[in-house]
Amino acid sequence: MASSVTTQLTISSVNATSDNLSIIVNKTLSTKEPIVGIARASVATSGYTVLVDKAATDITYLYVKNTDSTNVLVLADDAGSEVMDVSPGEFAFIPVKATKGLKVKAAGAAVVAEYALFTKS
Numbered sequence: 440m441a442s443s444v445t446t447q448l449t450i451s452s453v454n455a456t457s458d459n460l461s462i463i464v465n466k467t468l469s470t471k472e473p474i475v476g477i478a479r480a481s482v483a484t485s486g487y488t489v490l491v492d493k494a495a496t497d498i499t500y501l502y503v504k505n506t507d508s509t510n511v512l513v514l515a516d517d518a519g520s521e522v523m524d525v526s527p528g529e530f531a532f533i534p535v536k537a538t539k540g541l542k543v544k545a546a547g548a549a550v551v552a553e554y555a556l557f558t559k560s
Contacts, residue, residue, distance in 0.1 A: 502555045506552070
């Protein structure tokens with residue numbers, strides 16, 4: 440059964456740029472199984488924890504949040520190329536390319552990653 444996820448990104452500031460900043464973007468994404476609702480994974484500093492399997496044949500929307508208050512969550516593609524740092528308390532919502540996968544590890548000390556996966560239909 441087809442389903443959908445509605446996303447919203449709001450970026451605003453009165454002092455980050457020379458003008459007031461106000462960006463609001465909404466998008467409804469069509470999704471299908473498999474879907475992983477909100478889950479948590481303990482992520483170590485050695486080795487990687489796979490969040491999106493490279494065997495996925497469709498784009499996978501990934502929500503991931505670093506719940507730690509001190510240490511960084513590092514996102515890497517399946518080949519191990521580190522592509523993103525998610526600092527303490529930060530989050531990301533990204534479309535992961537089909538057959539590329541995405542894995543995570545911690546920098547500093549272990550962290551807990553909150554995540555959800557939605558397959559694009």
